[in-house]
Amino acid sequence: MENVNSNTNMEEWFDAKLQKNEMIEPKDWMPENYRKHLIRQISQHAHSEIIGMLPEGNWITRAPSLRAKIVLMAKVQDEGGHGLYLYTAAETLGSSRDELLDALHTGKAKYSSIFNYPTLTWADIGAVGWLVDGAAIMNQVMLQRTSYGPYARAMVRICKEESFHQRQGYESMCHLAFGTTEQKQMAQDALNRWWWPTLMMFGPTDDKSPNTANAIKWKIKRESNDQLRQRFINQTIPQVEYLGLTVPDPDLKWNEEKKGYDFGSPNWDEFMSVIAGNGPCNRERLKARVDAHKNGEWVRAAAKAHADKTKEMEFAA
Ligand code: 3HC
Numbered sequence: 001m002e003n004v005n006s007n008t009n010m011e012e013w014f015d016a017k018l019q020k021n022e023m024i025e026p027k028d029w030m031p032e033n034y035r036k037h038l039i040r041q042i043s044q045h046a047h048s049e050i051i052g053m054l055p056e057g058n059w060i061t062r063a064p065s066l067r068a069k070i071v072l073m074a075k076v077q078d079e080g081g082h083g084l085y086l087y088t089a090a091e092t093l094g095s096s097r098d099e100l101l102d103a104l105h106t107g108k109a110k111y112s113s114i115f116n117y118p119t120l121t122w123a124d125i126g127a128v129g130w131l132v133d134g135a136a137i138m139n140q141v142m143l144q145r146t147s148y149g150p151y152a153r154a155m156v157r158i159c160k161e162e163s164f165h166q167r168q169g170y171e172s173m174c175h176l177a178f179g180t181t182e183q184k185q186m187a188q189d190a191l192n193r194w195w196w197p198t199l200m201m202f203g204p205t206d207d208k209s210p211n212t213a214n215a216i217k218w219k220i221k222r223e224s225n226d227q228l229r230q231r232f233i234n235q236t237i238p239q240v241e242y243l244g245l246t247v248p249d250p251d252l253k254w255n256e257e258k259k260g261y262d263f264g265s266p267n268w269d270e271f272m273s274v275i276a277g278n279g280p281c282n283r284e285r286l287k288a289r290v291d292a293h294k295n296g297e298w299v300r301a302a303a304k305a306h307a308d309k310t311k312e313m314e315f316a317a
Contacts, residue, residue, distance in 0.1 A: 010029045014034075018147055018218065018219050023148065023152060025149045026093070026149075026150060033214070034218050037211065037220060038148050038151065041215075042090040042148075043087070043100045044109060044112075045086050046086035046100065047083075047100075047110070048111040049086060050079070050080060050083035051111045051285050051289060052112065052114075052115050054285055054288050054289070055115055055128065055285075056076050056119065056125060056128060058119065059072060059119060059122065059125050060072055062122070063122075063125075064122060071168050075129070075164075075165050078161045081161075082158045085154040085158065086154055092150045093148075107277060107286060110275055113200055113275050113279065114135075114197050114198065114200070114201050115285060116282045117279065118280055123173070123187050123189065124190045126171075126173040127190035129166060129168050130169035130170045130173050131169070131194050132169075132194070132201070133162050134166045134169070134198075134235075135199075135201045136162050137162045137163055137166055138228050138231060138232045139202060139228050140155055140158060140159050143155040143221075147220055174243065177243040177244055178243075191245050192248045195247050195249070196248070196266050196270075198232075199229055199232075199263075200268075200270075200274075202225045202228050202229040203225040205225065205268075209225050212225065230261075233252075233260070233261050233263055234260045234261055237252070249263055251264035252264070
C-alpha cells in the first residue's frame with residue numbers, strides 16, 4: 001500500500017487518486033463497496049468468457065473447412081484464457097476462485113445474457129464473432145482504462161484478442177453474404193436472430209441501471225450502457241450495409257442532428273427473463289459448465305499434487 005499519512009482520510013486519499021487517474025492496486029486501501037462492485041463485475045465478466053466458449057465450442061467438429069476449424073479452436077481457447085486472467089484479477093480483491101466458481105455453478109452469479117441463445121447454423125458462428133465480440137470490444141476498450149490496475153491490465157490483452165475475433169466473424173459473414181443465395185439467406189437469418197440479443201449485452205437503459213452511477217463515479221466504467229449501445233449501432237450499420245443485409249428494426253433511421261441512428265427498443269422483458277435464468281439455453285449452459293468442472297476434478301488434483309511435490313523437492317534441495 002502507498003504511504004498514507006495517518007492524518008489523511010483514507011476516503012479522500014482514494015478519491016484523490018481517482019481524480020488523478022491513477023490506478024488502484026490490490027494492496028491499496030479501497031472502500032468496501034468499491035471492492036464488492038469490482039468482484040461482482042469482474043467475476044460476471046470471467047463467467048461470461050468461460051460460458052461463452054460453449055455456444056461456439058459445439059461447432060468445432062462441424063466447421064466447414066480445416067482453416068475454419070483452426071480459427072474457431074483458437075478463438076474458443078482465447079476465451080478460456082480471458083476467463084483465467086479475469087478470475088485472477090478478481091482473486092486479487094480477496095475472493096477465492098472456488099467461491100467465484102461456486103456462485104456460477106449454483107446459479108447465484110450472472111453471466112452475459114447473450115450466451116443463453118443457441119447457435120443454430122454455421123452462420124451463427126460468423127454473427128457471434130462479428131456482433132457479440134464486436135459489442136464486447138465496444139464495451140471493453142474503455143475497461144483498459146478502468147481504475148483497478150489488475151483489471152485494466154488484463155483488458156489490454158483481452159481487447160487485442162477480441163479484435164481478432166471480431167474480424168474473423170466479419171470475414172465469415174462476408175463469405176456467406178457474397179456467396180450463393182442460400183448462403184446469403186443464412187447470413188441474414190443469423191443477423192435477424194442475433195441483432196436484438198447483441199444490443200441487450202450492453203445492459204439495461206441508463207435509467208434502469210442501478211450500478212452505473214457508482215461505476216462512473218469510481219471510474220470503473222467510463223461510459224454508460226446507452227452511450228456504448230449507441231456507438232455500437234453507429235459503427236455496425238455501415239458494416240451491415242456493406243454485406244447487403246438488413247437489421248430487423250423498422251425504427252432504425254439515421255438522425256442527422258445527433259449524427260447517429262435512432263433505433264427501436266429491445267425486448268426488455270425478454271432480457272429480464274434471460275438474466276433470471278429462463279432464456280432458451282440457460283439450463284443447458286449451466287449443466288455443461290458444472291459437468292466440465294466435475295470432470296476436471298482429476299486434472300486439478302494432479303496439478304496440485306505436482307505443485308506440492310515440486311515444492312517439497314525444492315525445500316529438500
Ligand atoms: N447479461 C447479464 N446480466 C446483465 C447484463 C447482460 N447483458 N447487463 C446487465 N446485467 C445485469 C448486471 O450484472 C446487474 O446485475 P447485478 O446488479 O445483479 O450484478 C443488472 O443487470 C443491472 O445492470 P447494470 O447496468 O446496473 O450493471 P453494470 O453497470 O454492471 O453493467 C455490464 C452491466 C455492461 C455488463 C457491465 O457489468 C460490464 O461492462 N461488464 C464487463 C464486461 C462484461 O462483462 N462483458 C460480458 C460480455 S461477453 C464477453 O466479454 C465474452 C466475449 O468473449 C464475447
